[in-house]
Amino acid sequence: MRMMILLNKDGGTIRGMEPEEFGDHVANALAGGEATVRLVHGPELIDTLNEAEADEEIGTIVAGGGDGTISAAAAACFRSGKVLGVLPLGTMNLYARSIGLPMDPHDAVDALAAASPKSVDIGTVNGRPFIHQVSIGLHEQLVSLRSRLDTSTRFRKMTSTLKVLGDVIKDPPRFPVETVIGDSRRQSVVSAVSVSNNLFGSSPVPFAPVIDAGVLGVYLAKAISSPRVLRMTIDAARGALMANPYVDVQSASSVTLRFPKRRRRRHAAIDGEIVDLEEELECICHAGGLRILAPASPEQGA
Structure with a gap:
């Protein structure tokens, strides 16, 4: 089985590198050349992944880019049964953190060279795969507003986030949601609801340190007023969001x-991709549904 190495040249980190030279380095390190x-550039990504997904001779797709690139590659691997390798070439690299990869791209290549396949969880929402989270409300509004600004580097992404955060805090959304977990139905008025692939950890950076527990994280934020949203934001920044009295956290397989x-x-x-909201979202955790190249010595909290 062959390996395909797919690098998104629009990724936040790779812009400061020589993509062709780095691609050759990855090929030599992982597959002896x-x-x-x-x-590829962003608009070419999905077509390239569709080709790789349909190619029965390709057994592993190593994707380099931001979390959007990794999510698209994970979806292709989930559908086809191929193995996913991850190279952190974006700005936040949340999924690479969950895997325990080093954040330096060259160190990550070294870690992948010693990695072995491992089965981990992946979620679907109305049949669409996701590896990080589905969110409606506060986070979605922040992502939507931030997408209009320059987020080409980690620093610019952080400054853009701060620019739009004030607007979101001043006028937080408010909407009803019905949550159905097993036989339990619950109606709430919230400012945000999020479903994550496994539970987030206590880091200020929102990623799941364990991705094979077979659960989804379900988060309801009742931070309706601006002061409550501000407090929730401060708690998130210091890694104490789960202790916030206005955030309800549950776990479930669906x-x-x-x-x-x-x-x-x-x-x-x-x-991270903005889509139209459907009236009903069915989220399912597919335990062990995705095979990844997992480093022998994960750097948890990387």
């Missing part, structure tokens, strides 16, 4: 979210 290297008063232009964020 016997790998197909594809350097959850259905219903939005009885869905506005026509309401949206959701799926692994």
Whole structure:
């Protein structure tokens, strides 16, 4: 089986590198030079992944880019049964942190060279795979507003986040949601709801340090007023969001979210991509449904 190395040249980290030289380095380190290297821009990503997914001779897809790139590659591997390798070439690299990869790209290559396949969890929302989270409300609004600004580097992404955070805090969303977990139904008025692939840890950076527990994290934020949203933001920044009295956290293998008063232009964020919000979202954890190259010595909290 062949390996394909797919590098998104629009990733935040790779912009300061020589993509062709780095691609050759990855191929030599992981496959002795016997790998197909594809350097693409964002708009070419999905077509390239579709080709790789359909190619039965490709057994492993090593994807380099931000979390959006990794999410798309994970979806292709989940559907086809191929193995996913991750190279952190974005700004936040949340999934690479969950895997325990070093944040330095060259160190990550070394870690992948000694890695072995491992089965981990992946979520789906109405059949669409996700590796990080599905969010509606506060986080989705922040991502939507931030997408209009320059987020090409980690510093610019952080400054852009701070620029739009004030607007979100001043006018937080408020909407009803029905949460169905097993036989339990619960109606709430919230400012945010999020479903994550496994539970987030206590780090200020929101990622799941364990990705094979077979659960989804379900988060309901009742931070309706601006002061409550501000407190929740401060708690998130110091890694204490789970202790916030306005945030309810549950875990489940599946959850259905219903939005009885869905506005026509309401949206959701799926692994950072803004999509139209459907009236009902069925989220399922597929335990062990994705095979990844896992480092022999994970750097938890990387």
